[in-house]
Amino acid sequence: MEKMNVDGAVFEVCEINSHLKVAAFPQMAQKIKKGCGENFLSVMDGYACDLLKLPLEYKTPPMFSFVVLPRGDVFKQFSGCPFPHGMAAARFAVDANYPVPLAVDEVWFEHGFMSEESIERKVGLCHELAHTLHSAWFDNKEVLCEGFAELLPHYLMNLENQNARHRQVIEAFTQDKMRTVADIDQNGMFSSEDLKQRNKNTQEREGYMSVYLWMLGYTKRVEKSLVLISLKQLT
Amino acid sequence: MLSEFEKLSKNPNVSVFEEMAKLVGLSSDILTNTIQMQKEGQAYVLKLDKSKQVISLKYKKDFLNR
Numbered sequence: 345m346e347k348m349n350v351d352g353a354v355f356e357v358c359e360i361n362s363h364l365k366v367a368a369f370p371q372m373a374q375k376i377k378k379g380c381g382e383n384f385l386s387v388m389d390g391y392a393c394d395l396l397k398l399p400l401e402y403k404t405p406p407m408f409s410f411v412v413l414p415r416g417d418v419f420k421q422f423s424g425c426p427f428p429h430g431m432a433a434a435r436f437a438v439d440a441n442y443p444v445p446l447a448v449d450e451v452w453f454e455h456g457f458m459s460e461e462s463i464e465r466k467v468g469l470c471h472e473l474a475h476t477l478h479s480a481w482f483d484n485k486e487v488l489c490e491g492f493a494e495l496l497p498h499y500l501m502n503l504e505n506q507n508a509r510h511r512q513v514i515e516a517f518t519q520d521k522m523r524t525v526a527d528i529d530q531n532g533m534f535s536s537e538d539l540k541q542r543n544k545n546t547q548e549r550e551g552y553m554s555v556y557l558w559m560l561g562y563t564k565r566v567e568k569s570l571v572l573i574s575l576k577q578l579t
Numbered sequence: 580m581l582s583e584f585e586k587l588s589k590n591p592n593v594s595v596f597e598e599m600a601k602l603v604g605l606s607s608d609i610l611t612n613t614i615q616m617q618k619e620g621q622a623y624v625l626k627l628d629k630s631k632q633v634i635s636l637k638y639k640k641d642f643l644n645r
Contacts, residue, residue, distance in 0.1 A: 400580070400581060401582075477581075480581075481581045481584065481585040481588075482581075482584055482587075482588035482589070485587070488587060488588055492584060566580065566583050
């Protein structure tokens with residue numbers, strides 16, 4: 345197994361298949377080799393395969409990487425997530441072409457998905473996988489990164505049409521709640537109100553709904569201009 | 580599409596805010612307190628404050644349909 349040294353910590357990298365890799369501390373890596381995390385990986389692989397079918401012009405075939413971390417300070421240290429468990433972009437690259445892997449806590453990884461498949465779960469996890477995808481192109485503007493990660497499941501995968509709850513929330517989103525790009529640039533995705541409501545679905549937080557709408561508007565505009573260019577070329 | 584976003588992320592002369600605002604239909608000489616723009620079949624409504632910061636970008640229900 346390939347080994348990586350990150351800030352003095354040693355990780356071992358397990359290649360699961362042609363598009364999945366997992367990095368973990370040696371003890372956990374050994375467990376993964378013996379089948380630990382099978383349910384988690386099977387579910388994530390299903391979503392990854394859906395993303396691979398999207399008509400995006402990939403530079404190289406996408407590689408989705410995960411970093412399995414113990415809950416607590418170690419999770420926060422290597423993920424940069426404000427919460428001590430869950431899933432978030434990791435702080436170091438496992439794959440050179442797709443340099444943003446996803447950090448996942450050991451408990452989640454080991455015990456897999458206890459709940460049944462739902463549209464909200466699919467949207468949330470495809471959002472996370474989208475961060476790995478866009479990292480081949482950009483990873484330096486939070487508004488763009490989170491906007492794309494919201495755009496991918498809702499718009500590119502067209503899950504908005506199946507997601508009645510999100511449609512209801514976003515249609516009821518009031519003007520005073522809409523955050524500006526400048527505000528998010530300066531203060532980050534999580535408003536103080538968002539941080540107080542930890543159990544709230546990420547897709548329903550003000551910052552996430554704001555960047556989604558921004559990116560949707562931007563994308564529709566770009567799509568329109570590209571169509572016009574094509575029509576002009578035809579005539 | 581990804582390359583369009585990449586251009587945005589790499590342009591040091593234009594803020595993401597300015598570029599996105601331009602692309603969703605704002606012009607640089609907008610000075611009024613509140614502006615509602617309804618384009619492409621009333622796809623969206625934008626409202627700005629005096630400093631041209633977008634305070635609202637509200638989509639009509641059919642905008643989410645494809």
